[in-house]
Amino acid sequence: MGETSYLILGGGPGGLTMARMLKDRGAREITVLEASHKVGGKCLTSPIGDHVVEFGTCYAIWSHKYILKQMKKLGIERKKLKAQRIDNRELMDYIREGSGPPFIAQVIKYSRLRGQLMARAEKGDSSTNHVFAQSTQDWLRANNLGKIERMMHRVVTSIGYGYLNRLPLIHAFRWVDTDMLITGLTKFTVMPDGGWQYFWDRFAEGLDIRLEQAATKIERDETGVCVTTADGTENRADILISTIPIEAFCALTEPTAAEQYVAESVTWSGYTTSLMSVDAWPHSAPVNAWSDTCATDENDGKLLFHRFECEDEDGRYLFTVGQLSTAYETDELAEIAVFDAEQRGAEDPRVIQQAVWQYMPTYSPDRIRTGLLQTMANMQGERRTFHTGSTFSHEAVSTISAFNARLLKAVRP
Numbered sequence: 098m099g100e101t102s103y104l105i106l107g108g109g110p111g112g113l114t115m116a117r118m119l120k121d122r123g124a125r126e127i128t129v130l131e132a133s134h135k136v137g138g139k140c141l142t143s144p145i146g147d148h149v150v151e152f153g154t155c156y157a158i159w160s161h162k163y164i165l166k167q168m169k170k171l172g173i174e175r176k177k178l179k180a181q182r183i184d185n186r187e188l189m190d191y192i193r194e195g196s197g198p199p200f201i202a203q204v205i206k207y208s209r210l211r212g213q214l215m216a217r218a219e220k221g222d223s224s225t226n227h228v229f230a231q232s233t234q235d236w237l238r239a240n241n242l243g244k245i246e247r248m249m250h251r252v253v254t255s256i257g258y259g260y261l262n263r264l265p266l267i268h269a270f271r272w273v274d275t276d277m278l279i280t281g282l283t284k285f286t287v288m289p290d291g292g293w294q295y296f297w298d299r300f301a302e303g304l305d306i307r308l309e310q311a312a313t314k315i316e317r318d319e320t321g322v323c324v325t326t327a328d329g330t331e332n333r334a335d336i337l338i339s340t341i342p343i344e345a346f347c348a349l350t351e352p353t354a355a356e357q358y359v360a361e362s363v364t365w366s367g368y369t370t371s372l373m374s375v376d377a378w379p380h381s382a383p384v385n386a387w388s389d390t391c392a393t394d395e396n397d398g399k400l401l402f403h404r405f406e407c408e409d410e411d412g413r414y415l416f417t418v419g420q421l422s423t424a425y426e427t428d429e430l431a432e433i434a435v436f437d438a439e440q441r442g443a444e445d446p447r448v449i450q451q452a453v454w455q456y457m458p459t460y461s462p463d464r465i466r467t468g469l470l471q472t473m474a475n476m477q478g479e480r481r482t483f484h485t486g487s488t489f490s491h492e493a494v495s496t497i498s499a500f501n502a503r504l505l506k507a508v509r510p
């Protein structure tokens with residue numbers, strides 16, 4: 098039998114980690130097609146003097162085990178993020194004011210309930226669908242987990258994953274697992290020294306990556322797959338692994354019924370990160386989030402957090418800020434950011450750079466109820482195609498690489 102060949106669509110975290118895992122498992126013919134001029138996907142590292150500003154992928158936590166291991170292998174140091182706060186207070190003080198039993202008792206209860214439900218889901222049990230479709234807030238309140246709810250204002254909403262009253266529980270469960278709870282308790286948050294772009298460039302060394310090769314047509318039959326790129330190149334392989342948004346994938350091919358169904362079940366949100374320059378902005382920790390934007394959707398578009406970056410050459414100070422941005426145009430977001438920064442104590446704030454992201458693919462609760470999760474699991478391998486990336490796991494490098502490690506068993510048994 099000949100060597101199985103693999104084509105991977107997308108050179109972001111989903112594509113790169115899958116390529117590396119396949120290579121480590123002995124595959125030799127692996128080609129990654131990437132539309133843009135660089136690898137790393139939603140990573141945008143911008144150097145300012147000796148400092149790097151991350152507009153996209155930013156932190157690794159305890160859940161990023163695979164990535165932390167790779168950093169070590171590549172000899173890339175980790176920079177530890179010091180204190181993070183909410184409303185300029187310790188996160189634990191904010192959490193303790195939530196309703197219900199002591200925090201540690203809530204952690205134990207949450208872990209137990211989550212573990213049971215996720216184990217049933219793993220086995221394809223559809224009787225849990227109605228629970229996963231519930232809003233995170235409804236489920237937490239029904240279970241008297243008010244302190245976990247407050248923790249999620251910081252670890253879910255403030256980093257752009259959505260408001261708890263709208264976010265289906267499955268998404269919160271995928272992100273807030275035992276490793277995340279350990280992160281919260283140990284305050285383990287790091288960044289790769291030199292920035293994420295440096296990490297991805299090093300990680301990609303030795304892989305066959307074709308940059309500026311946007312797929313424009315995908316054909317699949319019993320003999321193999323063929324992906325045509327914008328310059329007319331035809332790339333053939335036995336197996337296709339897609340990491341691009343599923344609706345974009347469907348537009349390039351004749352989709353299967355399942356692919357079409359998933360594409361129609363997912364809504365992307367908007368998340369905007371901006372670099373602000375200010376004369377002054379008093380702060381008690383490098384990163385601070387605000388509960389009046391994270392605990393309710395009433396202040397949609399206002400600042401979720403600010404992160405101090407560095408001083409610029411004019412002696413002004415640079416901060417990164419984040420906004421959930423689905424409902425606004427770019428210039429409106431800049432206006433809101435300036436107004437809100439002033440309200441929060443910034444002197445003469447100016448937006449100097451903005452990055453608007455297609456972010457956090459969120460499932461329709463109705464579709465979760467009627468079997469979306471089972472469809473997404475069962476469609477893998479159909480028409481020689483496997484799907485991964487944020488839509489199939491969660492919008493984080495850690496969950497994507499963990500998902501790939503599981504998927505690998507089916508991709509290369």
Ligand SMILES: Cc1cc2nc3c(=O)[nH]c(=O)nc-3n(C[C@H](O)[C@H](O)[C@H](O)COP(=O)(O)OP(=O)(O)OC[C@H]3O[C@@H](n4cnc5c(N)ncnc54)[C@H](O)[C@@H]3O)c2cc1C
Binds near residue numbers: 107131454
């Ligand atoms: C502001 C921000 C902050 C974040 N912070 C963190 C963080 O702190 N920690 C963390 O773990 N994660 C973080 N993330 C999330 C993380 O960056 C994403 O979840 C991850 O990049 C998604 O990986 P992916 O491979 O699924 O998709 P992407 O990163 O979107 O990569 C997909 C790739 O496919 C390419 N592509 C698209 N269409 C085609 C085509 N037709 N042909 C060929 N190639 C194509 C794209 O150019 C892209 O490179 C953050 C993201 C943002 C935006």
